[in-house]
Amino acid sequence: GAGVSQSPRYKVTKRGQDVALRCDPISGHVSLYWYRQALGQGPEFLTYFNYEAQQDKSGLPNDRFSAERPEGSISTLTIQRTEQRDSAMYRCASSRLAGANEQFFGPGTRLTVL
Amino acid sequence: RKEVEQDPGPFNVPEGATVAFNCTYSNSASQSFFWYRQDCRKEPKLLMSVYSSGNEDGRFTAQLNRASQYISLLIRDSKLSDSATYLCVVNNRYGGSQGNLIFGKGTKLSVKP
Numbered sequence: 219g220a221g222v223s224q225s226p227r228y229k230v231t232k233r234g235q236d237v238a239l240r241c242d243p244i245s246g247h248v249s250l251y252w253y254r255q256a257l258g259q260g261p262e263f264l265t266y267f268n269y270e271a272q273q274d275k276s277g278l279p280n281d282r283f284s285a286e287r288p289e290g291s292i293s294t295l296t297i298q299r300t301e302q303r304d305s306a307m308y309r310c311a312s313s314r315l316a317g318a319n320e321q322f323f324g325p326g327t328r329l330t331v332l
Numbered sequence: 333r334k335e336v337e338q339d340p341g342p343f344n345v346p347e348g349a350t351v352a353f354n355c356t357y358s359n360s361a362s363q364s365f366f367w368y369r370q371d372c373r374k375e376p377k378l379l380m381s382v383y384s385s386g387n388e389d390g391r392f393t394a395q396l397n398r399a400s401q402y403i404s405l406l407i408r409d410s411k412l413s414d415s416a417t418y419l420c421v422v423n424n425r426y427g428g429s430q431g432n433l434i435f436g437k438g439t440k441l442s443v444k445p
């Protein structure tokens with residue numbers, strides 16, 4: 219079956235622009251997670267949802283970052299007024315149950331801020 | 333102290349070698365532990381969970397020492413296809429919350445013919 223998908227796969231933007239990254243989890247998965255991964259590092263937690271409710275956003279770096287999952291399926295991570303330090307791989311993952319051990323990751327969106 | 337620390341690697345080993353990865357974690361309240369594998373330019377995938385009594389899956393053995401807050405992964409008879417980055421992962425559970433996963437930086441393994 220279809221796995222987690224993310225779009226766009228690559229995004230190049232100029233500093234100061236807003237970007238929206240999309241995640242389409244595995245159908246029926248309750249929990250959806252956003253991570254950021256720098257080269258040579260493990261994924262860094264940003265935020266997660268159970269259904270449409272945002273459960274924890276403690277990992278969002280600052281108030282330029284926000285996420286939503288309005289219908290409990292697709293999620294969007296928005297970065298406003300992008301800065302060069304925002305450049306990274308942004309990964310989405312989903313799990314079948316809330317608190318389930320196995321998270322299935324998408325291919326990621328490579329964001330480059332010039 | 334970082335939340336999850338791993339051997340920095342890289343580990344370069346010949347086929348058939350046995351290799352061990354170590355990991356320590358800082359949150360004594362953590363209750364779930366995992367090893368994920370990440371191939372170059374790919375997404376992380378769950379390799380195995382780590383249970384208190386230790387567990388084995390084929391050539392892979394995972395151990396947990398709660399007292400020392402230490403996790404290990406042993407790979408026996410390594411194959412070329414084992415070449416990847418191995419991520420130590422801990423569920424950052426606190427109180428009654430679900431918690432989120434905390435990933436280590438990963439240890440890169442390269443198995444040579």
